Amino acid sequence: MIPIGDDNSDRRSRPIVTWALIALNVLVFAVFQGCGANDRFTYAMSTVPQEILTGKDLVTADRTVTDPSTGQRYSVPGLGVTPISVYLTLIVSMFMHGGFAHIAGNMLFLFVFGDNVEDRIGRVRFLLFYLFCGVVASLAHVFVSKWTGQDLAVPSLGASGAISGVLGAYLLLFPKKRVRVLLFRFITKVPAWVVVGVWFVFQVVNGLGILGGGTGGGVAYAAHVGGF
Template sequence: MIMPLYDDNSKRVRVPFVNYILIAINIFVFVMFQNFGENERFIYTFSAVPAEIISGKDIQSGPTVLGKKTSGEEIIRPGLEPTPITVYITLITSMFMHAGVGHILGNMLFLWIFGDNVEDRLGHLQYLVFYMIAGVLASL
């Protein structure tokens, strides 16, 4: 893996404030809400789970026991109930979720190094739109 150390921004025209805000939001969500992986309900609520996107229902609820087989084994249906937020919003909220310290540090390093160049080239609003579209597509 190539690890960027720095880039030359001497020809930068704009201050990449959108990039700085995105980095701050990512770090804020990780530190304040994810509790380093200990808040499982928060993680499953705001992460994009493929089964939820396909079914349109939340899988956070517990499983339902439908009955028992003759062997005594329970027949269980995974919990699928309407979600408190639409599962399709998780395509956006999941962009700010990270699995661990290494994950967020790596992502923010690359965003710091390359995001400012993209924002300078595209402009502030177009960069934000690009970031959001790329994040949604990455969640699919």
């Protein structure tokens, strides 16, 4: 179920902040991350749980890891020197993404749901709310990683936590608004609570894998639910 649009007939203003956030995310991914090719920048500026917990920058060498599901070995870049306070990575990392699919999915959800929330609560409050949710989501990931005994040197990034907060606000403000979705090969309309509800259940189910000691496929589902 992929959301592709909603009813904007009651929207009173242009979603300038939403558009600006989308543009900034795309700019960071395309220019600073080199569309995913600049690993040095990405690994230096992502949020690292150990850095947040200790307040100290962590620099590591490149390493070779083995995928437990396939047995395939691959090289992982080390963590570079972070040129800013490690705590600022809680904000910077929410404008970075791990690949084209990652940023495309996040920006689609922000485009569909962000404009209505921005219109209802105002531009300044929407921006502050977005940033707040992103930081809280990252902190949720940090503490869940610590609690479940995961590798605290694994970095996390992405706007998913902030967008999770936007989805939560949308659900509260517009529970009966209908959303156009792509369902298999068909386009249909369903209530907003169905779309967001399915998304939330998916995050919780996958999050249980993390709480049980799994990796959640490398996705910080705790951050998604934390933002929500």
